[in-house]
Amino acid sequence: MLKQICGISAALAVVAAVSATAVRASEKNSFEHVHALAMDARGRALFLGTHAGLFHSEDGGRSWQRVVLPGSHSHVDVMAVAADPKDPSTVYAGTHEAGVFKSTDGGKSWRAAGAGLGGPDVHGLAVDPNAPQKLHAAVRNKGEGIYRTTDGGERWVRVDDGPGGEVKVLASVNISTGMGGIFLYAGTAEGLQRNPDCF
Amino acid sequence: MGGLPTTTVNGFAVHPTNPKVMYVATRQGVFRTDNAGRTWTRATNGPQDVAAVAVNPSNPSEIYAATVDGQVFRSSDGGLRWGGQR
Numbered sequence: 001m002l003k004q005i006c007g008i009s010a011a012l013a014v015v016a017a018v019s020a021t022a023v024r025a026s027e028k029n030s031f032e033h034v035h036a037l038a039m040d041a042r043g044r045a046l047f048l049g050t051h052a053g054l055f056h057s058e059d060g061g062r063s064w065q066r067v068v069l070p071g072s073h074s075h076v077d078v079m080a081v082a083a084d085p086k087d088p089s090t091v092y093a094g095t096h097e098a099g100v101f102k103s104t105d106g107g108k109s110w111r112a113a114g115a116g117l118g119g120p121d122v123h124g125l126a127v128d129p130n131a132p133q134k135l136h137a138a139v140r141n142k143g144e145g146i147y148r149t150t151d152g153g154e155r156w157v158r159v160d161d162g163p164g165g166e167v168k169v170l171a172s173v174n175i176s177t178g179m180g181g182i183f184l185y186a187g188t189a190e191g192l193q194r195n196p197d198c199f
Numbered sequence: 200m201g202g203l204p205t206t207t208v209n210g211f212a213v214h215p216t217n218p219k220v221m222y223v224a225t226r227q228g229v230f231r232t233d234n235a236g237r238t239w240t241r242a243t244n245g246p247q248d249v250a251a252v253a254v255n256p257s258n259p260s261e262i263y264a265a266t267v268d269g270q271v272f273r274s275s276d277g278g279l280r281w282g283g284q285r
Contacts, residue, residue, distance in 0.1 A: 030269065031268070031269035032269075033250075033267060033268070034250040034251055034265045034266065034267055034268070034269050035250060035251065036210070036250075036251050037210065037250075037251035037252065037253040037263060037264075037265045038253050039253045039254070039255050039256060039263065040256075041256050041257070042256075042257055043255040043256055043257030043258055043261070046253065046263060046271075048251075048265060048269075048271075049251075050269065057271075060263075060273060060285060061263060061265075061271035061273065061285040062271075062285045083256075085215060085256055129215070168207065168208060168209045168210070169208070169209065169210050169211045169224075169251070170211075171211050171212070171213060173213050173218045173221070174213075174218045175218050175219070175235060185211055185213075185221075187207075187208030187209060187210060187211045187223060187224075188207070188208060189207045190207075191206070191207075191208055192208045192211070192223060192236065194236075
């Protein structure tokens with residue numbers, strides 16, 4: 001099963017297309033509904049996750065270019081975006097329909113990176129600031145729960161049921177729990193919650 | 200959570216080197232804490248109906264906020280004051 005999933009991931013590793021027309025931030029309807037925002041480690045590129053897909057800006061959000069993620073989905077709702085805090089080339093996107101995607105060239109090309117997730121609906125992605133190959137993902141609906149990868153998204157394992165309430169955003173915060181881990185924060189429909197990440 | 204509204208938290212971001220400094224994005228605006236969530240303050244001129252917030256990792260005074268309907272705003276002083284729509 002794992003090989004099959006990885007095989008699909010490899011097949012979907014196509015270069016992302018960027019639309020020729022830039023989108024002004026003021027053209028609200030282009031985004032439909034914003035879900036997530038992240039900046040790369042170098043502080044040059046912003047990534048905006050929206051109901052209308054993933055957008056990329058190199059001018060501090062004045063203009064945006066659409067990023068087309070690989071796969072067969074005609075519409076992808078990008079629920080989460082997370083940048084590697086040390087490597088400006090590495091960015092992750094979590095989607096409503098198709099799991100997690102990863103770029104290792106600053107957002108130019110993307111590949112699927114969701115093997116092991118119990119469902120496709122990813123509402124939060126958190127990169128560990130101390131070990132950026134370690135991430136947590138919040139999955140809703142099918143396979144709901146918190147998942148962890150320790151190899152940059154090659155393989156995910158379910159580790160917890162997750163917080164109560166709909167998860168809107170997930171983040172690893174470098175505050176020691178005193179138990180060998182750090183805290184995982186979740187912005188939810190019921191407020192801000194946190195939990196030690198040593199599930 | 201001190202001054203944090205007990206409403207939906209849409210977005211969250213943390214200072215890259217001082218994790219006690221955090222930001223949340225809510226319908227009421229962007230809130231900042233300097234003490235890991237004991238107390239929260241909100242900029243008086245910040246955007247409302249905020250979906251997401253991000254800190255510039257290489258210049259943590261620079262904060263970006265995106266509203267639900269896609270307007271993007273920038274603060275250059277750690278979220279105390281906000282400029283107009285980008």
